[in-house]
Structure formats: C-alpha cells, structure tokens
Amino acid sequence: MSTGASLDRPLTRNVRPDRSPTDLVAYEANGGYRGLRGTIGTLSPADCLQIVKDSKLRGRGGAGFPTGMKWSFVPMDNADGGHKYLICNADEMEPGTFKDRLLLECDPHQLIEGMILSAYTIQADIAYIFIRAEYHKAARLLREAIAACYDKGYLGKDILGSGYTLDMQVHSSAGRYICGEETALISSLEGKRANPRAKPPFPQVSGLWGRPTIVNNVETLCNIHHIIERGADWFQGLGLTEDAGTKMYGVSGRVKNPGCWELPMGTPIRQIIEEYAGGMEDGYSLRGFLPGGGSTDFLTPEHLDLAMDYDTIGKAGSRMGTGTMIILDDQTCPVGFVKNLMEFFARESCGFCTPCRDGLPWSAQVLDDIEHGRGRPEDMDTLARQVTFIGAIGNTHCALAPGAMEPLQSAMKYFREDFERHITGGSCPWCDGGAH
Amino acid sequence: MSELIPAVSIVEPLDEVALAAGETTLSAAELAEIDAEISHVPYRSAVAIDALKIVQAHRGWVSDASVRAIARHLHMGAAELDGVATFYNLIYRRPVGENVILLCNSISCWIKGCEQLQQSITTRLGIGLGETTADNRYTLLPVTCLGACDKAPVMMVGEDLHENITEHSLGELFGNTANPAQGGSE
Numbered sequence: 001m002s003t004g005a006s007l008d009r010p011l012t013r014n015v016r017p018d019r020s021p022t023d024l025v026a027y028e029a030n031g032g033y034r035g036l037r038g039t040i041g042t043l044s045p046a047d048c049l050q051i052v053k054d055s056k057l058r059g060r061g062g063a064g065f066p067t068g069m070k071w072s073f074v075p076m077d078n079a080d081g082g083h084k085y086l087i088c089n090a091d092e093m094e095p096g097t098f099k100d101r102l103l104l105e106c107d108p109h110q111l112i113e114g115m116i117l118s119a120y121t122i123q124a125d126i127a128y129i130f131i132r133a134e135y136h137k138a139a140r141l142l143r144e145a146i147a148a149c150y151d152k153g154y155l156g157k158d159i160l161g162s163g164y165t166l167d168m169q170v171h172s173s174a175g176r177y178i179c180g181e182e183t184a185l186i187s188s189l190e191g192k193r194a195n196p197r198a199k200p201p202f203p204q205v206s207g208l209w210g211r212p213t214i215v216n217n218v219e220t221l222c223n224i225h226h227i228i229e230r231g232a233d234w235f236q237g238l239g240l241t242e243d244a245g246t247k248m249y250g251v252s253g254r255v256k257n258p259g260c261w262e263l264p265m266g267t268p269i270r271q272i273i274e275e276y277a278g279g280m281e282d283g284y285s286l287r288g289f290l291p292g293g294g295s296t297d298f299l300t301p302e303h304l305d306l307a308m309d310y311d312t313i314g315k316a317g318s319r320m321g322t323g324t325m326i327i328l329d330d331q332t333c334p335v336g337f338v339k340n341l342m343e344f345f346a347r348e349s350c351g352f353c354t355p356c357r358d359g360l361p362w363s364a365q366v367l368d369d370i371e372h373g374r375g376r377p378e379d380m381d382t383l384a385r386q387v388t389f390i391g392a393i394g395n396t397h398c399a400l401a402p403g404a405m406e407p408l409q410s411a412m413k414y415f416r417e418d419f420e421r422h423i424t425g426g427s428c429p430w431c432d433g434g435a436h
Numbered sequence: 437m438s439e440l441i442p443a444v445s446i447v448e449p450l451d452e453v454a455l456a457a458g459e460t461t462l463s464a465a466e467l468a469e470i471d472a473e474i475s476h477v478p479y480r481s482a483v484a485i486d487a488l489k490i491v492q493a494h495r496g497w498v499s500d501a502s503v504r505a506i507a508r509h510l511h512m513g514a515a516e517l518d519g520v521a522t523f524y525n526l527i528y529r530r531p532v533g534e535n536v537i538l539l540c541n542s543i544s545c546w547i548k549g550c551e552q553l554q555q556s557i558t559t560r561l562g563i564g565l566g567e568t569t570a571d572n573r574y575t576l577l578p579v580t581c582l583g584a585c586d587k588a589p590v591m592m593v594g595e596d597l598h599e600n601i602t603e604h605s606l607g608e609l610f611g612n613t614a615n616p617a618q619g620g621s622e
C-alpha cells in the first residue's frame with residue numbers, strides 16, 4: 001500500500017502500512033475536519049457546488065459521471081421544507097474490486113468529513129452509509145466514528161454553530177450485487193426488494209421515500225473535503241491527463257504483488273501492472289485484462305501503454321469502471337473466465353426484466369456447454385445474438401445485463417480462437433492440462 | 437406459500453389459538469431493537485430488512501413463523517415480507533450451522549483456485565454448497581466478491597475474513613482429513 005507524500009496522495013495520506021484504522025484524534029492531528037471547520041458557515045452551498053464542478057471530479061463507482069453536475073440537479077429552493085438525503089454507496093461488490101474496503105477500514109473519518117461537506121452542498125439533512133453486510137469491521141468503525149462526530153458537534157443539530165443540521169447513520173445490507181445500482185440501493189434502503197427503478201424521475205429529484213437524493217460512491221465522497229479545502233485547480237493538477245485527481249487503482253490475478261494503490265489519474269496501465277503489481281508471476285504471461293471490474297470489456301497487451309483514465313479507456317473500447325484490473329493469464333481459460341462472470345451476473349440478476357432474468361442464465365448455459373466440450377459451432381452465433389440483444393442499452397431495465405455482456409463480447413473478439421478450439425476439440429484445452 | 441397466510445389478521449395481537457397453531461412472538465429484546473429502527477424511518481415496513489436481520493441475529497435464521505411475527509409487527513403482509521426475505525442471500529430462510537462459511541467464487545478467487553478449495557471443504561466437512569454439517573457446526577454458501585481480491589482466494593467464517601487460503605490453512609481451520617462423522621444434511 002502506498003503511504004507516500006500526503007500532498008499528492010490525499011485519499012491514502014492516513015493509511016498506515018499495517019492498515020490499522022485512523023481514529024478521530026489521529027485524523028484531526030493530521031489536519032482532519034479543518035475543511036469542515038473552514039467551510040460550514042463560511043462558504044455557501046453554491047460556493048461548494050461550484051468548486052466541485054470546477055474540479056471536474058467524476059464518480060468513482062464506475063460510471064464516471066461528473067459529480068458536480070449530478071449534484072446540480074438537486075432542487076435547492078426546498079420550498080416544501082421536507083427531507084433531502086445523501087447516501088454513500090459502500091456496497092462494494094463488483095467482481096475484482098477492492099478499493100472502497102481500504103478507504104472504509106483505514107480512514108473512516110475521511111469519508112464522514114466528505115459526506116458532511118457533500119450533504120451541506122446539497123443541503124441534505126439526513127445521510128446514510130449503505131454498506132454491504134460482509135464489511136463488519138468497516139461498519140463498526142464507521143458507527144464509532146459517527147458517534148465521535150456527534151460528541152464533537154460535527155454531526156447533529158447546528159453543526160459548529162452554523163445553523164446547519166445533519167444526521168448520519170449506517171445501514172448494513174443483507175447481500176445481493178444489484179444493491180450497488182443506485183436506484184436498487186434506494187429500494188433496498190426503503191426495506192424492499194432491490195429492484196432498480198425506471199428513470200426519470202431521477203433520484204436527485206425523487207429518490208429515497210420520494211425525496212431528493214444523491215447517491216455517491218465511497219471514493220468519490222472521500223475526495224470532497226480535499227477538493228473544497230484545497231481547490232479545484234489543485235485537484236485538476238493531480239491528474240496526468242484530462243481527467244482530474246488521483247484514483248485508487250488495483251490489480252488482481254496472477255501478478256507478483258496484487259494490491260491497491262492511490263496514483264495520479266491517467267497513470268499508464270503498464271506502470272500499474274509492471275511497477276506497482278510487480279509484473280506477472282513467474283511462468284505466467286499476460287493475455288488480457290478487464291480494466292475496472294467484472295462488467296468491463298477486455299483489453300489486451302497492445303493497450304498497456306494507454307493512460308488509465310475514463311476517456312482513454314473508453315476510446316479503446318472498454319470502460320475504466322472501478323479502476324481495479326483483473327488479469328487474464330495464459331494458463332487460465334478465457335471461456336472459463338467469462339463463464340465464471342456470466343454465472344455471477346445470472347445469479348445476481350434481480351429478476352425484474354426478462355432479458356436479464358432469462359437471458360443471462362441462457363448465456364451462462366451456452367458458455368458452460370462450450371467449456372465442457374459440448375459446444376456446437378452455431379453456439380457462437382447464439383452468443384453473438386445475445387450480446388447484441390441483451391447488451392443494447394434500453395432493452396433491459398438497468399445496466400446489469402449490458403455490463404454482463406461486456407466481458408463476453410470482448411472475449412469473443414480477442415479470444416475467438418479459444419472458443420473455437422473448445423468447440424472443434426470437444427474439450428477445454430486448459431482443463432486437460434489441469435491448469436484450472 | 438400457503439403456510440404464510442397469517443393465522444390472524446396482521447394487526448391483531450396473537451391469541452392462544454394462534455400460539456397453539458405454531459405461531460411465535462417476538463422477544464422483548466427483538467422488539468426493542470426493531471422499534472429503535474422504526475424511530476428513524478417514515479413508515480414501519482421500511483425497516484423490513486433490519487427487522488429480519490435482528491431476528492436472525494437472535495434466532496440464527498428466519499422461520500415462517502418468524503416472518504409472520506415480524507410482518508404483524510411491521511403492519512405488512514407476510515407474503516410481501518417473505519418476498520423481501522427471499523430476495524437477500526444473507527437472510528437465511530432455512531436453519532444454518534453455528535458458523536456460516538461464505539466462500540467467494542467470483543472471478544479473482546476463481547483464477548486463484550476457489551473451485552479446488554470448495555472441493556477440499558466438501559471433502560473435509562462432507563457438505564456441498566447450501567448444506568450444513570450433521571453436527572451443525574458449519575454451513576457452506578457461495579458469496580459475491582468479498583472485496584479482498586489482492587488476497588485471493590478468500591472466504592469468511594462467521595464475521596472473520598480469511599485471506600490467501602491454502603490447503604494448509606483449510607487444514608488448520610477444519611481438520612486435515614475427511615471427517616465422515618460430519619456428513620452433510622440439507
């Protein structure tokens with residue numbers, strides 16, 4: 001884990017090598033809550049919104065939507081005087097993604113300070129942290145940190161004498177990947193099945209209990225107090241390319257040193273994999289990688305010199321997603337790899353719309369047939385039709401099923417001969433070697 | 437589903453006939469915890485998931501009778517609540533062992549051999565996915581990516597995360613040889 005200079009790695013400045021949590025005393029000793037003290041009652045919510053807009057911060061949950069623009073859709077006249085909500089999406093479940101756990105477990109106050117300033121900006125009066133059930137340690141640390149903030153007057157009524165009031169609580173979930181989709185998350189927080197909702201209306205206008213609601217990822221919110229305290233120019237200067245800030249990048253798979261590092265946005269992929277992750281394990285070579293979680297398209301060694309940022313990876317035909325890469329090595333079967341992902345997405349479908357509920361198990365079955373040597377040549381056409389139909393935005397209720405098609409469609413493009421070897425040979429070339 | 441039709445109207449208190457028919461009531465501790473959640477939300481049924489988790493924490497799992505009792509307290513239909521309960525994989529609608537093993541089988545753990553680990557656990561404990569050992573110590577379930585992919589393969593036992601699992605670490609946790617005495621049951 002990187003614990004380098006605090007100036008250029010703001011998100012991990014309090015992360016210790018042993019990953020022990022930073023408590024309130026240590027957090028404040030390192031400048032924590034200075035941003036809150038200097039902002040609440042000094043800068044207006046409109047000032048804060050402008051800074052976040054100018055910073056060009058983009059959502060770190062995977063979609064990369066500009067955070068300031070998202071916030072700008074929240075009605076600010078609040079004529080009816082009802083509640084407005086800020087929700088932190090700490091439901092980290094994207095396959096191959098392990099960045100938010102680090103931020104939550106190592107520096108809970110950074111998230112809370114960011115949430116208070118974010119809530120202040122949209123004038124929310126209630127904030128939730130929606131955290132996956134399995135993150136027991138993080139949930140406990142967050143509850144302790146929130147209690148400490150109430151004692152200090154950073155949360156509750158009339159924060160630091162500013163007249164601004166905010167309550168915050170942790171909601172521990174009960175499982176299911178789909179809860180990470182922001183409208184499904186809202187359904188779940190209301191105590192319902194986590195079915196995504198049709199948009200419009202967008203949550204910014206009608207979200208939790210029909211009230212204006214912003215849902216942001218953990219890493220996004222952790223950036224906020226740094227941006228408001230240090231300014232938009234500073235934040236933009238952190239990035240190496242057009243995209244601003246730093247990014248939590250990760251690498252998993254058969255590399256020498258799998259891990260998660262905060263690096264300048266736009267760091268070259270090769271540097272992340274070869275320098276930080278230590279390159280491939282001895283005896284393995286790189287065939288491809290998913291740049292940002294299980295629902296992103298494969299890239300290949302020819303893409304290693306690209307900058308890891310939203311636009312560059314988008315132009316290469318994939319998405320940066322969560323920024324945590326999953327490596328496909330030469331001794332792992334690409335068909336088995338994609339089958340594992342498809343079975344995951346089929347299992348995690350909420351079941352609401354037909355293409356996802358029935359289409360993903362069908363795709364998984366075809367992949368299972370191919371993997372086990374029962375594939376027929378026409379299966380490739382079947383998969384191609386599924387990619388076209390299920391992958392098209394608008395044919396499904398939410399982005400889960402189109403996301404599931406991304407690794408499949410790109411595997412069929414880059415590793416087509418491997419699919420065909422399974423079909424013509426009647427078995428998996430990798431299974432025969434016992435490699436997986 | 438027929439079992440879920442409430443024996444009494446959902447807002448009526450339980451009478452002796454209903455209790456004799458296998459109904460259950462929520463304990464004072466369960467009610468206190470659920471009511472604390474209700475105080476934060478605009479309407480009672482909004483705490484459905486919290487209430488299910490609270491009862492599960494007390495009883496280990498959520499029975500049909502527990503679903504009916506929670507539904508009565510939240511002023512909602514038992515079938516609607518069961519629709520919520522069965523949606524979430526960490527609400528257990530069947531009894532589970534004292535320790536639930538959540539084995540990650542998502543992509544990074546798959547690359548690092550989680551299928552072999554699953555086989556090994558099955559050999560050692562005599563249970564497949566969804567099954568509980570006869571001595572009721574362990575239930576084995578698959579789980580979504582646990583967010584520790586740099587330490588793959590990983591699993592949780594109870595609330596503890598186990599990283600970089602090997603045959604050796606499985607041996608330390610569950611014993612080194614197959615244990616036929618622990619044969620599985622659904």
